[in-house]
Amino acid sequence: MPSLDRNTITQALSSISAHGMQQDIVSAGHVRNVQIFGDEVEIDVVCPSAALAVKKKLEVDILEAIQQKVYEKAKVKVRVSVLEQPAAPSIRGPQLPGVKHLIAVASGKGGVGKSTVAANLAVALSKMGFATGLIDADIHGPSMPLMFDALNERPGSIEVDGKRWMDPVEVYGVKMLSIGFFAGTDQAVVWRGPMATKALQQMIGETYWGELDFMIIDLPPGTGDVHLSLVQAVPLSGAVIVSTPQPVALADARKGIAMFQMDAINVPVLGLVENMAWFSPPDQPEVRFPVFGQGGVRHLSEQMNLPLLAEIPLVQSIREAGDVGRPAVLQENTEVSRIFQTLAVNTVEQLSIRNQTLPPTEVVRITTMAGCAPRKQPQH
Numbered sequence: 001m002p003s004l005d006r007n008t009i010t011q012a013l014s015s016i017s018a019h020g021m022q023q024d025i026v027s028a029g030h031v032r033n034v035q036i037f038g039d040e041v042e043i044d045v046v047c048p049s050a051a052l053a054v055k056k057k058l059e060v061d062i063l064e065a066i067q068q069k070v071y072e073k074a075k076v077k078v079r080v081s082v083l084e085q086p087a088a089p090s091i092r093g094p095q096l097p098g099v100k101h102l103i104a105v106a107s108g109k110g111g112v113g114k115s116t117v118a119a120n121l122a123v124a125l126s127k128m129g130f131a132t133g134l135i136d137a138d139i140h141g142p143s144m145p146l147m148f149d150a151l152n153e154r155p156g157s158i159e160v161d162g163k164r165w166m167d168p169v170e171v172y173g174v175k176m177l178s179i180g181f182f183a184g185t186d187q188a189v190v191w192r193g194p195m196a197t198k199a200l201q202q203m204i205g206e207t208y209w210g211e212l213d214f215m216i217i218d219l220p221p222g223t224g225d226v227h228l229s230l231v232q233a234v235p236l237s238g239a240v241i242v243s244t245p246q247p248v249a250l251a252d253a254r255k256g257i258a259m260f261q262m263d264a265i266n267v268p269v270l271g272l273v274e275n276m277a278w279f280s281p282p283d284q285p286e287v288r289f290p291v292f293g294q295g296g297v298r299h300l301s302e303q304m305n306l307p308l309l310a311e312i313p314l315v316q317s318i319r320e321a322g323d324v325g326r327p328a329v330l331q332e333n334t335e336v337s338r339i340f341q342t343l344a345v346n347t348v349e350q351l352s353i354r355n356q357t358l359p360p361t362e363v364v365r366i367t368t369m370a371g372c373a374p375r376k377q378p379q380h
Contacts, residue, residue, distance in 0.1 A: 004036050004038075004039065004041060004070065004071055004074060005036065006034050006036065008070050009034055009036070009041060009043075009066060009070060010026055010031070010034065011069075012065045012066055012069040012070050013025055013026050013031055013043075013062065013065055013066075014026045014027070015065055015069070016058070016061045016062065016065055017338065018030055018048070019047060019048050019049055019054055019058065019333075019338075021048070021338055021341060021342055021345070022335075022338050022339060022342050025045060025058075030045055030046045030047070030048075031043065031044075031045050032044040032045060032046060039071065039073060039074055039075055040074075040075045040076075040077070041066060041074055041075070041076050041077070042077045042079070043062060043076070043077070043078050043079070044079045044081070045058065045062065045078060045079070045080055045081075046080070046081050046082065047080050047081070047082055048082075049082070050082045054332075055080045055082075057333075058078075058080055059078045059080055062076065062078050063076045063078065098209055098210055098211045098212060099133065099209055099211075099212045099214075099215045100212065100213050100214070101213065101214050101215070101237040101238075101351060102214075102215045102217060102234055102235075102236050102237050103121075103214060103215070103216055103217065103236070103237055103238055103239070103240060103270070103347065103351070104217045104219050104230065104236050104238075104239040104240070104260075104267070105117055105118040105121065105216060105217065105218050105219065105239075105240045105242060106219040106221075106227070106239055106240070106241055106242070106256050106260075107219075107221050107241065107242045107243060107249075107252070107253065107256060108221065108222065108241075108243070108249070108251070108252025108253045108254070108255045108256040109221055109222075109243070109248065109249045109252035109253070110141075110220075110221035110222075111221075112221075112242055112243050112244045112249050112275055112276070113242060113244070113275035113276060113312070114218065114219075114221065114242040114275075115136075115138065115143045115144065115147065115218050116147070116275070116318060116322050116327075117240070117242045117273055117275060117312070117343070118134065118216055118217075118218035119134070119144060119147045119148065119218075119322070119327045120327045120328060120329040120340040120343070121216055121240070121340070121343055121344055121347065122134040122174045122176075122214075122216040123172050123173070123174055123327045123329050123330060123340075124329045124340050124341050124343065124344035125213070125214050125216075125344050125347075125348075126172065126173035126174050127173070127329065127330075127341070127344075128341075128344060128345075128348075130213040130214055131210075131211060131212045131213045131214075132173070132174050132175070132212060132213065132214045132215075132216065133168065133174065133175040133176065133209050133212045133214070133215040133216070134174050134175070134176045134177075134215070134216045134217075134218065135176075135177055135178075135200075135203055135204065135215065135216070135217045135218065136176070136177065136178030136179065136180065136218050137200055137203070137217050137218055137219050137220065137226055137230065138218055138219065138220040138221075139179050139199055139200065139220065139226060141220065142178045142179050142180030143180070144176060144178045144180065144218065145178055145180040145181060146180075146322070146323070146325060147322045147325060147327065148169075148171040148172065148174070148176060148325055148327070149171070149324065149325020149326060150169055150171050150176070150181075150325065151180075151325075153169045153171070153181060154169070154181055155167055155168055155169055155177060155181055155207075158208050160208050165206060165207060165208035166202075166203075166206055166207040166208065167207075167208060168207055168208075168209065169181065172326075172327070172330065175209060175210070175212070177203045177207055179199055179203075200226055200229050200230065201229065204230075204234060217230065217236075221252075222252075222256075227259065231265050231267060235360065235361040236267045236361055237268075237351060237354070237355075237361065238267065238268045238269065238270040238350070238351055238354055238361075239256075239260045239267050239268070239269050239270065240269075240270055240271060240272075240273060240309065240347060241253055241256050241257055241269060241271075241272050241273070242272075242273045242275055243272065243273075243274065243275070243296070243297050243300070244274070244275055244276045244277075244292045244293075244296070244297075245274055245276070245277060245290065245292050245293035245294060245295060245296030245297055246292040246293045246296065247293065247296065249292075249296075250296050250297065250300055253272070253297070253300065254300070254304075257269055257304060257306070266361065267361055268354045268358055268361070269304075269306055270307070270309070270347060270350040270351060270354060271301070271306055271307035271308060271309035271346065271347070271350050272297050272300060272301045272304075272306055272307070272308055272309060273297070273308075273309050273310050273311075273312065273343065274295075274296070274297030274298065274308065274310070274311045274312065275312045276291065276292050276312070276313070276314040277290075277297075277311040277312060277313055277314070278290050278291070278294075278313050278314065279291045279313065279314040279315075280313060280315075288313075291314060292314075297311075298311070307346065307350055309343050309346045309347055309350070310339055310340070310342055310343035310346065311339075312336075312339055312340075312343075313336075313339075315328075315336055317331065317334070317336060318336055327340075328340065329341065
């Protein structure tokens with residue numbers, strides 16, 4: 001009989017990927033106990049998902065790993081418990097009523113996949129058990145109705161405490177509102193700044209969102225009226241900046257970071273996301289081609305002393321998932337799904353750190369024209 005020892009078994013378990021994460025179950029700390037009694041092995045392991053199919057697959061993977069890599073006649077007993085999900089960070093400061101945390105997803109440049117990241121982040125948070133909402137604040141280029149297969153959906157109306165509110169559309173467990181629900185698919189939204197600002201204010205303040213742990217706000221690219229209107233309307237908990245690694249996108253990402261870090265705005269940047277980080281041919285997944293440059297966002301995160309929340313490859317299935325209205329994070333047991341799950345976990349962790357180390361964010365009161373310094377007014 002081959003020697004059954006803890007190191008050999010642990011090495012075998014390291015070949016099993018942790019559900020929803022890029023790490024294996026050993027590195028992720030999911031293996032809690034290994035006991036060996038002759039040819040019998042008892043393993044205690046935690047699973048991030050309570051789904052029966054996921055827990056069963058983990059049990060089977062462990063059994064096969066030990067019998068195929070260590071000893072085929074080993075008698076393996078696996079005890080699977082559900083990993084307690086991180087709790088939503090405690091509320092810090094005034095917020096949109098019923099909504100604990102508002103996170104803006106922004107980019108300096110268009111076409112970097114900001115909306116794709118926002119959609120998958122929202123769904124990933126919902127899958128983790130958080131009550132999640134999503135506002136498509138890209139007034140002139142709304143894309144969420146398509147990305148959520150909700151082109152034919154329309155917000156309803158609900159009466160609460162004698163007042164009528166808009167009732168958001170709910171898809172994949174995410175409550176959502178977009179100007180795209182009110183405009184035809186071929187209709188251009190040609191509005192001046194004040195009209196776009198009014199639309200954003202209505203989506204935020206005239207909609208009954210209920211109790212939410214997280215509200216994800218998909219901002220338009222650049223730094224303009226909608227961005228200023230948002231920080232005037234609500235105190236953001238933080239911002240996530242999305243960029244590709246190419247220099248032209250990084251230059252605009254720096255401007256987006258600088259906007260949130262202005263003394264007058266002072267919204268914490270939770271971290272950066274590098275999208276389209278590399279391309280790997282389907283038949284050569286281990287080969288990486290840096291189509292848009294290599295490690296640009298990682299270098300920027302180091303220069304700006306900001307966390308790198310995720311590196312997302314250029315994968316056809318992500319584009320296809322968005323086009324058919326089913327965000328890629330819903331694809332169970334895929335590398336892409338695990339990356340977006342990791343993004344969500346890292347975002348929650350950074351928000352927890354932000355809440356422990358920084359005071360509440362305040363809303364901004366704009367008293368001058370663009371280009372001049374606005375002042376901030378605490379919300380009471």
